[in-house]
Amino acid sequence: MSTITNVSLVRSIPSGAPTVADFKVSSAPTPAKESLKDGEILVRTLYLSCDPYMRGRLSGRKDSYVASFEPGKSLSGGGVGVVEASSSAKFSAGDIVTGADFQWRTVFVAPAAGFIKVPAAGAAEPVNVLGVFGMPSFTAYVGTVVLCKIKAGETILVSAASGAVGQMVVQLAKARGARVIATAGSDDKVQFVKELGADVVFNYKTVGDYEAAIRSAAPGGFQAYFDNVGGEFLDAVLKCISPNGRIAECGMISQYNATSDTAYAIRNLSYVITSKLTIHGYIVSDYYARPAYGEFVQEVSELLKDGKIQYKIDEVVGLENGPQALLDLFEGKNFGKRVVKVTGRSGRL
Amino acid sequence: MSTITNVSLVRSIPSGAPTVADFKVSSAPTPAKESLKDGEILVRTLYLSCDPYMRGRLSGRKDSYVASFEPGKSLSGGGVGVVEASSSAKFSAGDIVTGADFQWRTVFVAPAAGFIKVPAAGAAEPVNVLGVFGMPSFTAYVGTVVLCKIKAGETILVSAASGAVGQMVVQLAKARGARVIATAGSDDKVQFVKELGADVVFNYKTVGDYEAAIRSAAPGGFQAYFDNVGGEFLDAVLKCISPNGRIAECGMISQYNATSDTAYAIRNLSYVITSKLTIHGYIVSDYYARPAYGEFVQEVSELLKDGKIQYKIDEVVGLENGPQALLDLFEGKNFGKRVVKVTGRSGRL
Numbered sequence: 001m002s003t004i005t006n007v008s009l010v011r012s013i014p015s016g017a018p019t020v021a022d023f024k025v026s027s028a029p030t031p032a033k034e035s036l037k038d039g040e041i042l043v044r045t046l047y048l049s050c051d052p053y054m055r056g057r058l059s060g061r062k063d064s065y066v067a068s069f070e071p072g073k074s075l076s077g078g079g080v081g082v083v084e085a086s087s088s089a090k091f092s093a094g095d096i097v098t099g100a101d102f103q104w105r106t107v108f109v110a111p112a113a114g115f116i117k118v119p120a121a122g123a124a125e126p127v128n129v130l131g132v133f134g135m136p137s138f139t140a141y142v143g144t145v146v147l148c149k150i151k152a153g154e155t156i157l158v159s160a161a162s163g164a165v166g167q168m169v170v171q172l173a174k175a176r177g178a179r180v181i182a183t184a185g186s187d188d189k190v191q192f193v194k195e196l197g198a199d200v201v202f203n204y205k206t207v208g209d210y211e212a213a214i215r216s217a218a219p220g221g222f223q224a225y226f227d228n229v230g231g232e233f234l235d236a237v238l239k240c241i242s243p244n245g246r247i248a249e250c251g252m253i254s255q256y257n258a259t260s261d262t263a264y265a266i267r268n269l270s271y272v273i274t275s276k277l278t279i280h281g282y283i284v285s286d287y288y289a290r291p292a293y294g295e296f297v298q299e300v301s302e303l304l305k306d307g308k309i310q311y312k313i314d315e316v317v318g319l320e321n322g323p324q325a326l327l328d329l330f331e332g333k334n335f336g337k338r339v340v341k342v343t344g345r346s347g348r349l
Numbered sequence: 350m351s352t353i354t355n356v357s358l359v360r361s362i363p364s365g366a367p368t369v370a371d372f373k374v375s376s377a378p379t380p381a382k383e384s385l386k387d388g389e390i391l392v393r394t395l396y397l398s399c400d401p402y403m404r405g406r407l408s409g410r411k412d413s414y415v416a417s418f419e420p421g422k423s424l425s426g427g428g429v430g431v432v433e434a435s436s437s438a439k440f441s442a443g444d445i446v447t448g449a450d451f452q453w454r455t456v457f458v459a460p461a462a463g464f465i466k467v468p469a470a471g472a473a474e475p476v477n478v479l480g481v482f483g484m485p486s487f488t489a490y491v492g493t494v495v496l497c498k499i500k501a502g503e504t505i506l507v508s509a510a511s512g513a514v515g516q517m518v519v520q521l522a523k524a525r526g527a528r529v530i531a532t533a534g535s536d537d538k539v540q541f542v543k544e545l546g547a548d549v550v551f552n553y554k555t556v557g558d559y560e561a562a563i564r565s566a567a568p569g570g571f572q573a574y575f576d577n578v579g580g581e582f583l584d585a586v587l588k589c590i591s592p593n594g595r596i597a598e599c600g601m602i603s604q605y606n607a608t609s610d611t612a613y614a615i616r617n618l619s620y621v622i623t624s625k626l627t628i629h630g631y632i633v634s635d636y637y638a639r640p641a642y643g644e645f646v647q648e649v650s651e652l653l654k655d656g657k658i659q660y661k662i663d664e665v666v667g668l669e670n671g672p673q674a675l676l677d678l679f680e681g682k683n684f685g686k687r688v689v690k691v692t693g694r695s696g697r698l
Contacts, residue, residue: 265614
């Protein structure tokens with residue numbers, strides 16, 4: 001009997017750093033086409049997405065905007081895959097599909113309603129569905145364009161600029177004629193972000209005093225900050241950002257594994273008043289049904305066609321390596337958008 | 350020779366609680382009408398305004414949005430007075446004038462450019478210029494109406510609701526059909542805020558656990574928070590405010606006398622992301638040149654005419670009591686909008 005690989009959560013981790021021992025990699029019988037109920041599809045997973053927001057889903061919290069994973073059950077999240085069998089009129093075998101409810105299984109059965117078909121142009125390179133057209137990339141668009149409204153002549157600071165979100169913030173801001181100041185966590189990443197077009201990039205791990213580094217990188221000030229990291233770096237930004245500055249509050253990865261003892265408390269929030277700042281917290285899923293999503297797809301399609309945008313994917317091969325692939329995010333060990341390659345188009349890796 | 354009273358700063362106080370010993374009350378010769386240079390006016394002060402933002406002006410900080418007071422020189426701030434002599438075509442003797450550069454002197458000479466004439470309707474009750482039509486009242490309008498855009502069916506929470514700003518937040522929100530949850534710092538103040546129309550009011554000094562108190566007062570959640578206090582109360586609000594909540598960040602009076610040892614650091618800023626919050630920091634002076642100011646004057650005039658608004662003034666008599674009148678603000682000892690009555694219309698108190 002053929003089997004599939006399945007990654008499930010062993011226990012909830014409310015705070016602190018999860019380890020691979022908190023996940024279980026197991027085998028299960030391959031679901032049979034004949035088992036499909038009406039309206040279901042059988043999907044073979046091509047790629048799964050590893051994203052920082054998934055830390056919250058490991059916590060067991062019941063009151064969050066996204067449900068926690070249940071111990072003993074498969075993880076789930078963004079993915080792209082191929083329909084192997086369908087009892088839904090929506091899909092046919094061979095369709096490439098995406099959605100936010102991919103199970104962390106090589107093959108799985110699910111209701112068709114949670115999936116959409118990838119257009120032929122995108123299906124040729126399925127990893128792009130999670131990459132340059134993916135959720136983190138659209139997250140960059142919403143924060144940079146919709147909320148911060150960055151424009152030519154302005155300066156934007158972005159943290160974690162080589163990551164899934166940050167690399168698009170850099171390029172979308174440059175495409176608008178803005179000056180870009182960026183941070184990254186290794187010299188290689190700094191070099192990559194410079195190649196994306198950022199004007200000044202520094203390694204936050206070696207730079208020492210954040211406030212001094214920011215003021216030195218942006219001597220004329222900066223009008224917007226795209227936050228991916230939170231914590232001490234955000235606290236320094238609050239002191240330095242120019243009057244009337246806008247902050248897109250996208251993520252605080254420096255705090256996701258914090259405990260009550262290690263969490264960083266913010267001391268400079270009073271600058272929100274004295275510097276007249278606006279802080280925009282947001283969740284990208286609220287924006288898919290708005291005009292911004294179509295505008296994003298169109299702009300990125302054109303930039304891609306003209307060779308004016310790049311998007312770095314950091315691919316880990318094999319679902320059995322999925323837990324470590326996810327945990328790496330919280331230590332900045334990924335370089336670009338982290339995905340897990342689960343199966344190839346042929347069915348093999 | 351007749352003399353006037355003058356209040357000056359003895360030393361800058363970067364942090365911690367100022368005391369009356371940090372101010373000097375002295376006499377000086379009354380300025381003579383004959384000393385006026387071209388374009389100057391001689392003003393007799395009727396009322397001076399005591400406002401929380403003045404704490405920043407005691408600090409000696411050079412990088413703030415408002416200049417610090419210089420030790421050895423008069424304090425200054427909002428006021429209303431009568432022109433006793435003018436060498437400016439803008440004003441005649443007897444005009445009632447207002448502005449943000451009133452010197453803390455019973456009589457003073459200044460360039461006419463910093464003052465505007467109060468229309469006859471307002472001049473009949475000059476304290477209203479600092480009260481219901483004053484800067485704190487307009488501050489309430491900007492935060493409640495322009496930034497939070499509160500509307501019927503929504504709930505707004507406001508802290509320090511018996512103060513110069515808070516009492517208008519309550520009434521402007523009620524005038525729009527919103528539900529109002531409010532805090533105040535004594536049972537008398539709680540009673541007053543209830544009389545203004547607030548739906549639920551609690552005494553933050555005796556309520557115990559802020560988070561529990563807020564959840565109990567607003568079991569259905571709340572869509573907006575008007576912050577006058579910052580610190581621990583704000584931290585609790587961040588946890589409780591409803592998804593997509595808006596925060597008008599007007600003031601943080603709980604922190605204005607803090608030292609680096611006593612300052613409260615914010616632990617719950619990550620809720621800005623998970624609850625998709627928008628925080629609007631602002632300074633009211635940016636809004637006087639916008640349509641909002643005319644809209645505010647018109648709305649408040651109509652509410653006053655119809656007897657639908659009240660505004661509580663907390664008047665301290667005598668400029669020599671000015672320092673204590675100001676310092677009381679930082680301990681919540683005022684009840685309503687704190688002003689100093691300097692001279693009466695007749696020239697005497």
